[in-house]
Amino acid sequence: MTDLAARLDEACRTGVAIPQPVDDFEPYEVQSELIGLRLDRGERLVGVKLGFTSEGKRRQMGVDDLILGRLTDAMSVHSGSRRYIHPRVEPEIVYLTGRRIASVTDAQRPGAVVAVAPGLEIIDSRYENFRFSLESVIADNTSAAGYAIGPWRTYDPTRWNLGVVMEIDGRAVQIGSTAAILGDPRRAVVEAARLAASIGLVIEEGSVLLAGAATPAEPLRPGAHVRVEIQDLGEAAFRMEA
Numbered sequence: 001m002t003d004l005a006a007r008l009d010e011a012c013r014t015g016v017a018i019p020q021p022v023d024d025f026e027p028y029e030v031q032s033e034l035i036g037l038r039l040d041r042g043e044r045l046v047g048v049k050l051g052f053t054s055e056g057k058r059r060q061m062g063v064d065d066l067i068l069g070r071l072t073d074a075m076s077v078h079s080g081s082r083r084y085i086h087p088r089v090e091p092e093i094v095y096l097t098g099r100r101i102a103s104v105t106d107a108q109r110p111g112a113v114v115a116v117a118p119g120l121e122i123i124d125s126r127y128e129n130f131r132f133s134l135e136s137v138i139a140d141n142t143s144a145a146g147y148a149i150g151p152w153r154t155y156d157p158t159r160w161n162l163g164v165v166m167e168i169d170g171r172a173v174q175i176g177s178t179a180a181i182l183g184d185p186r187r188a189v190v191e192a193a194r195l196a197a198s199i200g201l202v203i204e205e206g207s208v209l210l211a212g213a214a215t216p217a218e219p220l221r222p223g224a225h226v227r228v229e230i231q232d233l234g235e236a237a238f239r240m241e242a
């Protein structure tokens with residue numbers, strides 16, 4: 001177990017941010033250790049997420065690739081209380097996989113995605129001031145901190161460019177389109193498969209895939225009610241603990 005994984009895990013549990021790591025580390029190995037600690041405590045792996053799916057965010061960070069994080073059942077906003085540090089929320093489209101995906105070829109086969117839902121992701125960097133490098137944010141499980149998923153619908157690949165409105169306390173705070181996710185959110189399955197295969201991770205049948213943010217993230221404060229509505233798909237919502 002690396003010291004960085006232990007420190008990130010403690011930051012998650014206590015809600016106290018840590019400084020940027022100065023030591024050398026292998027980012028996805030630290031992420032695996034971090035998730036391993038959660039699984040050891042009885043959490044269940046339910047899927048994966050993509051980060052840096054918008055060109056603007058990659059440019060801002062000076063990086064040219066996406067990042068992959070892992071999701072557990074306990075990260076669902078409906079699974080109980082937790083400590084956040086400086087949480088933000090972003091609207092996402094969510095896919096449900098219909099087959100085991102161990103390669104890009106698997107992701108391109110019919111039935112790779114069987115259902116789609118509107119979703120919200122809470123990101124909460126465990127680093128001070130929400131500042132990180134590409135390597136350190138991968139180690140920090142891509143800032144994944146929570147998610148809410150609305151009702152699933154049968155996947156229709158022809159309906160991919162959909163309007164998105166995110167509201168906080170009844171006020172629209174972000175308006176956008178799912179086309180902002182990789183230029184076409186359908187690409188998310190192949191990209192997730194590519195990154196997962198590169199670290200030896202298999203995306204099991206029945207996994208959730210948070211495809212990426214459709215708009216910039218918004219800061220979250222205690223007690224806030226967040227709702228996203230995606231054209232044709234319906235809504236997902238949650239309330240932050242006060």
Ligand code: 0L1
Nearest residue numbers: 050051052123137142143
């Ligand atoms: O889900 C995301 O796109 C976030 C990726 C990590 C970067 C951040 O915390 O903003």
Ligand code: MG
Nearest residue numbers: 090121212213
């Ligand atoms: Mg996200």
